[in-house]
Amino acid sequence: MDTTPRSSRPTFPDGYGIPETTDGLLTWDQVEPRLREAMHYWLSSVRPDGRPHSVPRWGVWLEGRFWYDGAPTTRHTRNVEVNPAVTLTLESGTEVVIVEGESHATRAEPDGLGARLAEAFGKYADAGYSPGPDSWAGPDGGGLRVVTPRRVMAWFAFPTDCTRFTFGEPDGRV
Template identity: 85%
Template structure:
């Protein structure tokens, strides 16, 4: 279920030049296409001993969430099983999109979500990855995971358009 997030200004220390008004805030329809169109994402999680872990991931933004898959034995999957809090970022350091949320195991039936995910994952076909609609319907969900965003930070012209999008009852700090 997709929801439209509420935009406002993120909190930065004095001296960064982030405007105090809402003039110039990004709109969600300017940010979300970048999440859909990206080929490479960085997923950051926390190891059980508290050390950070970052890994590049393929995935798709669909229905207001990030969907990805992989073996349950990977370091990042073991991390999020213990602590589901994650950060997902795109590659650019100038057109920035940072998604904060939680990663959870999921399943997708082939006649609905599975078909739509397979179509979205088609962006990786030229790289040799072409999952089918039934790839995530087995008992273990084929390793499918979903990140539901709590908050997204974005800017394309720092500091004038720094925007925080809050989803649902997410924290605004």
């Protein structure tokens, strides 16, 4: 997956004041650190009957994706096993980052990705959560899941810097 997204203006209804030019678009270098540094994320999925479900999650943004773990019996995990489409947001309603993508079960070997994830999850050590590099190496991946972004919307000074980032093929296929 290409981790360098393309940027453009999002489409909003008339009257929102979204600029018609690309002047003032955010750069990915302005947005991605907020995803890395956040402590709390909101993950939204869809229940099998179509009703929405949102849950606060701890996780890490690493290598252009969001990694989190948890029991396979949780409502959000059961949801994404049926329909992997998710929305991930940060807590701020004024410095907004909205990630749309898919959540899939995965695993991480301790001598590679597992070590990088354990280091990144170190931001939760003061809260009592310190997984080791081997935490996600078992047959079930220790409940590890990864959200692969398809589109990110962000703004820090609405409406002047509203930016849509898209990931995938240059022709728009993801």
